[in-house]
Amino acid sequence: MSTILKVDDLRVSFATEDGVVQAVSGVSFELKAGEVLAIVGESGSGKSVTAQTITGLTRAPNARITGSVAYRDRELNGLDDDQLRDVRGEQIAMVFQDPMTSLNPVYRVGDQISEMIRAHRDVSKHEAADRAIELLRSVGIPNPERRVRHYPHEFSGGMRQRVMIAMALALEPDVLIADEPTTALDVTVQAQILRLIDQLNRDRDLAVILITHDLGVVAEIADRVLVMYGGQIVENATLDEIFYDPQHPYTWGLLGSLMRLDQSRTTRLAQIPGQPPSLLNPPPGCRFAPRCPHVFDKCHELPALEARAGTSHLDRCWLDPEEKKSLRAQVIP
């Protein structure tokens, strides 16, 4: 599989009243064609800022962005809006958490999709309108001929999210970035949307970057997983590796604190003490050290993201791989 998107040492910081917030501190990864890459992390991990920076959405007077974001070998970081217009929508499309704020409430849904198509392609109004109907059909909206004339508020949350996905796919991009697409949806609707994204990935060879805090969602459709903490990637592995052979104590903590339906009810959950780090003054050295039960003297030095067990499974932890196995068993049942 060829690499379609390559992010190298991405750093994003924002100057605020309270100081400089180091939102993303050296993120590097690759996305292959047709791959579903999940970026997992909690609030403040930097996952959303990373995704938004890829499509140039974080550019602002108080933002400082360094590093490289290369789509098919073309550098995106530093491009202006005109130059990015070719990329956005056509190559890389984005879907956000709250469809109500992404859709214009005063325009019919069909018109919004048509307008977008006509801004990029030389087609007639009629052709664009037909395409809009087909797009709604392809994302599973029943009666698309009728629904295309409805306003966003006439759709339920799940249906609106489908409309967003339809809009994202209108120009047939290679990459879909979905930022917490199902977090605001009920679980039964979430299942429908994940199934849709999975189907689109398989049928169209669409690469997906899925940002989520929900490991269940990850298990459902991801091929590869990045775990982010404090603005950095702490683990980068395949789906099976993350769930069955996790190498970072933060990942263990996340897995251990899950309340799984298929396991017996334990009396006490494994909890990660403390809170996520301040991004104003990130701790020197390993950022998870203040909360890590296995911290030792080497941890005051920031570990590099490397394959320590000799495979393509990367982690950012000084612990000896052999030692990790027994430590891990204490956290994850």
Added chain:
Amino acid sequence: MSKGDPLLEVTDLVKHFPIKTGVLIDHEVARVRAVDGVSLTLREGETLGLVGESGCGKSTLCRAILQLTQPTSGSVRFLGEELVGRSRRDLRPLRRQMQMVFQDPFASLNPRKRVGQIVGDPLELHGLARGTELKRRVQELLERVGLGPEHYNRYPHEFSGGQRQRIGIARALALHPKLIVADEPVSALDVSVQAQIINLLKELQDEFGLSYLFVAHDLGVVRHVSDRVAVMYLGKVVENSATEDLYRKPIHPYTNALLSAVPIPDPKRNAARERLVLQGDVPSPIDPPPGCSFHTRCPWATEVCTTDEPALLEHASAHAAACHHPRNVEEAASHGSR
């Protein structure tokens, strides 16, 4: 009252919100049937989980039980006393025994009050403590929920979401109530913080002899904390049973679908599961479908489901469901364990 006695008995509770229109005189054109006839029992020392998706009425049910909103009809008996129809003055002494923890840790604390005041107000309002004694008790509560006595003088905005939720819990505990209604207390928190708060709630339950009505949409969380679970759909309880029975042998098709929809954070097991993905969306509570309100999305619906509303009946030991075609009944009946 001893452990196991009914603490809270809700019978046919209804809360409808009228939709009115008119120029000079309002007349009702429709109603939102938020809670449409709910009956349930919570026993002393027990945690009853209340689960359902958006619009099922679980939050309105909580508020109707606590008389924060006046029920349209029905009965709520708490500690043997009828709450519906009581005046505010008569409710006051009972209110000491029932407290609430809210979902949004940012909206549920007054941003202009210091933490000490937020947690101490209930004690002061009920005349239980004053001055240095009040401060001492508040600091004790703060410590019990994992905060420091030095947090007494800080404002809510100086805390994280998880810490604010702890403040909300301290406030609910202040009067040593018998019942705490927790409306999605961990939904807005990060996963690693959720575990901390859940552990805290369980410890407090043992220590203070609390009973919880625990509302959540996350089935994993509900299973972990509850002794019994009630599933709601469009304003009604569709299934009610001991926790393990619900998760192992769900009777109602909606419960089956809910459980099936939750992804298991284990790729191999997740892929091996048989999934039931529901079509369509939840109907509006203004115009619920006739007969069984779930029939529009039910894969096993028949003619009778479109006309007759099924009653909530016990199909297995202590396991009730409202369905004309209950699933897993033989297995559920034979398992009938508490």
